[in-house]
Amino acid sequence: MAKVRLATVWLSGCSGCHMSFLDQDEKILELAEKVELVYSPLADIKDFPENVDITLVEGAVANEEQLELLKKIRSCTRILVALGDCAVNGNVTALRNVLKSGREDVLNRAYVENATFNQKIPTQVPRLLERVLALNEVVRVDLYVPGCPPPASLINYVLNELLEGRTPVLENRFKYG
Numbered sequence: 001m002a003k004v005r006l007a008t009v010w011l012s013g014c015s016g017c018h019m020s021f022l023d024q025d026e027k028i029l030e031l032a033e034k035v036e037l038v039y040s041p042l043a044d045i046k047d048f049p050e051n052v053d054i055t056l057v058e059g060a061v062a063n064e065e066q067l068e069l070l071k072k073i074r075s076c077t078r079i080l081v082a083l084g085d086c087a088v089n090g091n092v093t094a095l096r097n098v099l100k101s102g103r104e105d106v107l108n109r110a111y112v113e114n115a116t117f118n119q120k121i122p123t124q125v126p127r128l129l130e131r132v133l134a135l136n137e138v139v140r141v142d143l144y145v146p147g148c149p150p151p152a153s154l155i156n157y158v159l160n161e162l163l164e165g166r167t168p169v170l171e172n173r174f175k176y177g
C-alpha cells in the first residue's frame, strides 16, 4: 500500500514546533512506517513537491519568499495543518506588527539601532512583509493545532487520526475555521 506523503515546513518560527514533532520519540518510528517524508527541514529537500497528502506548517508568514511558498504548499497539499501558535495566530512572530511603520522600523531596529558595528540593512535577504500574517490570512487552513509548542502527544494524536482518515477532535476553542 502506498505510504501517505507527509511534508513539514518551517516558516517564521523558532523551530520549537519541529522539536516537539521530534519529541514523539519511539512513536515517530511507528509513524515512519506509514508515511513518506517528502519535504522537511529535517530532510533538506529543496523544492516543495506535488501531491502531498498532509503538510504541517510551523511559523507565521513574515516575508515574500514565505508568502509564495505557502501558496505553493496550499496548491500541492490535500490537508494543510497550522502547527503551533505562530502558524495559528502569529504569536511571538507577530509582535513586530505593533511597530507603526512596519518593515522599515523592524529593519532599522535590528540592523542599525541594536547593532554595535557594521550598522547596515542587508539587501541579500527575502523582503519582509509590512506585517506578519497567520497562515489563514494567506490560504485556507484545514486544521489548527495550537500550542507553543503543541505537545508531542497532541501532534502524534493528530497525525494518527489523519492517517486513519478521521478528523482529530480538538477542544472547541481550538476550532477556528
Ligand code: SF4
Binding pocket: 012, 013, 014, 015, 016, 017, 058, 059, 083, 084, 085, 086, 087, 091, 092, 147, 148, 149, 150
Ligand atoms: Fe516556536 Fe512557539 Fe512559534 Fe512553535 S508556536 S514556532 S514553539 S514560538
